[in-house]
Amino acid sequence: MSDRIGERNVDDRRVPGEVVGDAVARQGGGRPFWLRALMVLLAVPNLITGGWAVISPRSWFDSFPGWAPELIAAHPPFNDHLAFDAGAGLLASGLVMTLALVWPRAEVAVTAAVGYTAFALPHAVWHLANPSELMSSVDNAVNTGSLVAAVAGSAVVLFWHTRDGRLGASQGLQHNQKARTVPEVVILEGEQR
Numbered sequence: 001m002s003d004r005i006g007e008r009n010v011d012d013r014r015v016p017g018e019v020v021g022d023a024v025a026r027q028g029g030g031r032p033f034w035l036r037a038l039m040v041l042l043a044v045p046n047l048i049t050g051g052w053a054v055i056s057p058r059s060w061f062d063s064f065p066g067w068a069p070e071l072i073a074a075h076p077p078f079n080d081h082l083a084f085d086a087g088a089g090l091l092a093s094g095l096v097m098t099l100a101l102v103w104p105r106a107e108v109a110v111t112a113a114v115g116y117t118a119f120a121l122p123h124a125v126w127h128l129a130n131p132s133e134l135m136s137s138v139d140n141a142v143n144t145g146s147l148v149a150a151v152a153g154s155a156v157v158l159f160w161h162t163r164d165g166r167l168g169a170s171q172g173l174q175h176n177q178k179a180r181t182v183p184e185v186v187i188l189e190g191e192q193r
Helices: 022-026 033-055 057-063 080-102 106-129 137-165 171-179
Strands: none
Touching (some): 033 080, 080 106
């Protein structure tokens, strides 16, 4: 079966969820609704929070999340550069997850989940180890719980896209080599290799 990209043929031994053609991409790349919803829940808060911190670091520091308790201000003092950089990290993690939503390929989702986790895991661990003295124990628990839930969510995205060894270190490469054939390069008369 040709996927109409050049003359490349795609073997019928596809992995469930593999994107082949526009029809599957429009349907979410073979991802179930709950997984796409989880990816949105991971992406949107980081896009909003990160964008806010990049645009207005002081406002973000003093007011985040916009209601009591002010989570960032609970860890003084304010540092413009640090607030901006933290916002950039949040924004980047939200962008990679958004990219995985709009470009529904397992390889992109795995990269996004790893990138998201690389930010979210140390963030959650820091808050677990450093509860704020300016917040109640309930507020600290809710804050840390939401951060741990984000790590768990990114782990679910990673697991779903790598289940059954689809993207294992050697299996992913072997699958791609077996499943697709690319026509040989034709050397025109007079050309040199």
